Amino acid sequence: MRITPRSELQSRIEKLQNLMQQQGLDAVLMLQNADLFYFTGTIQQGILYVPASGEPLYLVRKDLDRARMECGLKEILPFKSPKDLPGILSDFGYPTPKSAGMELDVLPVALFQRLQKVLDGCAISDASSLIRMVRSVKSRYEIEIMKDAALQVDRVYKRAREVIRVGMTDLELAAELEFCARKQGHQGITRMRGFNSELFYGHIFSGADSAAPAFLDAPLGGIGVNPSIGQGASYKTIKAHEPITVDFAGAFDGYLVDQTRILCIGGLSDQLTRAYEDMVKIQDRLKATARPGVAWGDLYEDCYALACELGYKEHFMGSADAQVSFIGHGIGVEIDEFPFIARGFKDQVLEENMTFAFEPKAVFPGLGAVGIENTFWVGADGLKHITFSDQDLVVL
Amino acid sequence: MRITPRSELQSRIEKLQNLMQQQGLDAVLMLQNADLFYFTGTIQQGILYVPASGEPLYLVRKDLDRARMECGLKEILPFKSPKDLPGILSDFGYPTPKSAGMELDVLPVALFQRLQKVLDGCAISDASSLIRMVRSVKSRYEIEIMKDAALQVDRVYKRAREVIRVGMTDLELAAELEFCARKQGHQGITRMRGFNSELFYGHIFSGADSAAPAFLDAPLGGIGVNPSIGQGASYKTIKAHEPITVDFAGAFDGYLVDQTRILCIGGLSDQLTRAYEDMVKIQDRLKATARPGVAWGDLYEDCYALACELGYKEHFMGSADAQVSFIGHGIGVEIDEFPFIARGFKDQVLEENMTFAFEPKAVFPGLGAVGIENTFWVGADGLKHITFSDQDLVVL
Incomplete structure (x- = not known):
């Protein structure tokens, strides 16, 4: 502490x-x-x-x-x-x-x-x-705390590899992963600044449920255990060959990090596998371009253009009529901090030691969603990873 | 659902x-x-x-x-x-x-x-x-949902009896109980209306930690895992002969219930054992007097007077300089609903089918806290239990 x-x-x-x-x-x-x-x-x-x-x-x-x-x-x-x-x-x-x-x-x-x-x-x-x-601009002290939170989500990700099995519900998986994080000192209470914005550890869901449109300003929402919550894990059972989203907020000593990985049992269709790889390409594009002085909105436009070029215009950051206009969000004490890697924001630029999560995701109604998310800090010469789990699509 | x-x-x-x-x-x-x-x-x-x-x-x-x-x-x-x-x-x-x-x-x-x-x-x-x-006035439909949430906290209470052992941390105990609730369909997100009010499953703590003063408007607060949270379980290890508080909010299909029980390993001192029994007496007084038409504030004054008579003026609902002026709070979709069983409130009266949690608690700095909490609904002829776990002090 x-x-x-x-x-x-x-x-x-x-x-x-x-x-x-x-x-x-x-x-x-x-x-x-x-x-x-x-x-x-x-x-x-x-x-x-x-x-x-x-x-x-x-x-x-x-x-x-x-x-x-x-x-x-x-x-x-x-x-x-x-x-x-x-x-x-x-x-x-x-x-x-x-x-x-x-x-x-x-x-x-x-x-x-x-x-x-x-x-x-x-x-x-x-x-x-x-x-x-x-x-929005963190000290070394703050970035070190966020690295501790990144250890927490790495353990959660490894635990997911151990416990996922056909027939378990999304909720059972969520419960296992939350338990794992809590034992590592996850602080439980996590903060969002936006009115009505609520967050509980993160989003664990599989297959079509991960593509369900929801109230929140996020690319994925999920069904949730009841309509009073309307997001996150539900009672859906996990099947082979469908994407399982582990989008998890580590929370330690007051600071958050956000990481998403996709797992599956027995492999995914070519379409989803390719989409996963393409989302990683969009992250690579970000890493090649993000540095101090670049406008938040320019990063968004550049990555969005690549997503469209790769064929995801109707699938990127939500399905056709429920797409959100951001790909990344600042993170620290709250999960919706500055900077926003989002449409507009042409005048605000990245500064050294800003921290943000970047989450290119592709959504296919009826099939599910794939994508990747990492939390970064902005170094003098470019982005540095705070979250660090293995980035390959996990096939169990 | x-x-x-x-x-x-x-x-x-x-x-x-x-x-x-x-x-x-x-x-x-x-x-x-x-x-x-x-x-x-x-x-x-x-x-x-x-x-x-x-x-x-x-x-x-x-x-x-x-x-x-x-x-x-x-x-x-x-x-x-x-x-x-x-x-x-x-x-x-x-x-x-x-x-x-x-x-x-x-x-x-x-x-x-x-x-x-x-x-x-x-x-x-x-x-x-x-x-x-x-x-504040519930329908039968709502009370039935709250009864489902009460089943959840009963399982949590029973799980506590199974897992508590000397040397485990309050946080480990909290993690086990939260895991148990989540697997029963606990919705995770729980709601408080008050500005800055935050709630995460409830409060699990032992010994002196349960008597630590905190920012929140509650008789007990705890230390929490870090100062950004400032409430709930900490890394303290559980010892024999100290009170262990399991104050847990069940949450199911949008509705909450609140229940507190005290457990211990190998018995408590006479002082704490008597204090526990006296808090149950205060609950008994409430049950003998609460019915439709009685003012919220009158119930408070009556129970507070009994607490003072029993010798808890300096210990009731917080320690001397951090006492709160309520004993009960309405509960339903949020945990801080009407009615307030609190000082003042002479004009507002109980109505049939109101639901509230009542939590007489005694706090002894350095030693810990004891007390009981149940969630009730107001029947035509008096209070009915929604939470129902065994009410005896649990000696393991």
Whole structure:
């Protein structure tokens, strides 16, 4: 178990303050668990108040002792309600902010309205892009944690090779793999930022089920064990000669990685085998082109064009009427971070030490889906693997 | 796997419309997964538009085919963006609402602001209490599903008796029990409504760890596997003569139940054994008094008074400086539903077929926690058990 070092927290806060100064923000207030963990090292209930310069204040309602144990920031203060905020700021000689940024992409309206009253006269804007830009570029410390999470998914992948058999249900396979990950220290709770976005270990499914359209913004969805979930493993039994997707999110010490491999019993049809190899080619194209300075959207367009050239226009990243317009997503504390390797995004470029998952997938309704996914970090001279399991199509 | 029957959906919508008419609301718009599942039977991306009278419209962005398969409502319509809403309403002969309710307790600000623009000139208020009141009273159909979830937690409890041994870690125990539940069809994803509230199967911990204060609004929290999670099982090893908490949320076909039992190896101290028995006495008091018409807050005060009388003023529902002011919480599609058996709430009364979990717990810093939790439904003549595992302190 790691406690985030103070030097990490300081450097993260500094980066945020630099962006705040560029944007003319007097303060940023953060309340959401993922952001709190990133900037404080813990997720105790409260508000992190970051001024444009000077020490941040972590105002903690519950639990103050835990905050003091887990958080390396200097100023950790008890507070009971947002109403205490102006008094605390003035005790610190901080003026009431005239312009403040908040996490408007995740803060619920009712909570926001209570905070707004307290910050009377302050212009409040959405700081989520600033926060997400800071979080998108990882430190060596963070990349090392993600490598630990990659060990977890490698074990899961190896376990899949051991346990898959004809007649077991997708759910039984999922249960085995989740059990394997949990025993390796998988933290269970995994985070997505998007509203209504929910994630549980990942997606384990086989054959036609892997091609079922679903509510989520993902190339594959699955049926799930019931309509309240609507994604992931179902009670379908595994048969020979159909693709089995093991798309698994490792989660260790607060960080995620995402890896997909395809397994099968007794081989796949030529069509699916070729499609798998073609998805690996698209990953190879990415590796040949992705480096600092390249626009997220250009990487997308280039890989998408290759997918079309290879004959997957109607199958790439979903089936014809349910295709998604991305191939990769930033990953770290949440699974939907910056950068997005997606349509548009012509102005945002890769930076050194960004981390993202790339998942070219081809979907064939009635037959299933194939593809590959790895998590990478952006080195000065190109992509480096964080997830590293064997990349061949596994034939059992 | 159940598909919610059309008659269920119709009766739920009708109850909401009755409340809307009482409050003078022209429309309620719902977007959040738990509410969507409850009122549509599925969670496809989109907006459920409920007029004060007439057919509700389920506007679906993704995936329309899944919505048509899983949702028993009559009007399921494709839409691309909230901007389409006025046009769709006018096609249906529905006027643009002058007053609308939305889920302001869970809707993020940025999304709300986009919706607000589309409903230009409409007064928007928080409909979350209305929605939660409708959801708090269950049908026979819902209670039967919760009984299935109770079978799941009973198997988990029995599995705990089989696998607990000196020297295993809390995390290993959690992994075994989660595996057991998942194989029984546990849906994995479980829902809490509160901002930043996160839940993963439940809380498995032993000895002093069960008395660790934590960020969450719960009597027990635990250490967790890392500070990004801050709750639940940790790497602590289980010893003889310490209480082991198995607080587990069963989750089946969209519904949750919550049950806690205490196990130990070789017996507990007299102090902890007596405390366990006293917590059962507090549950007995609840069973003797809870019935339709009794105020939520009165049940709380009565049970709290008994806890103090029995000597637990400093230990009840948390240790001295981290006590929570509730003993029970409604449960169903989410684990933090109405009713709250909590301080205050003098005006809200139990109604027949409400369901809630009641969890009197005593916390002793350095030693651990003991207590019991069951999920009940409110019958005409008093409480009925949904969870049913043997209630004795388990000595292995």
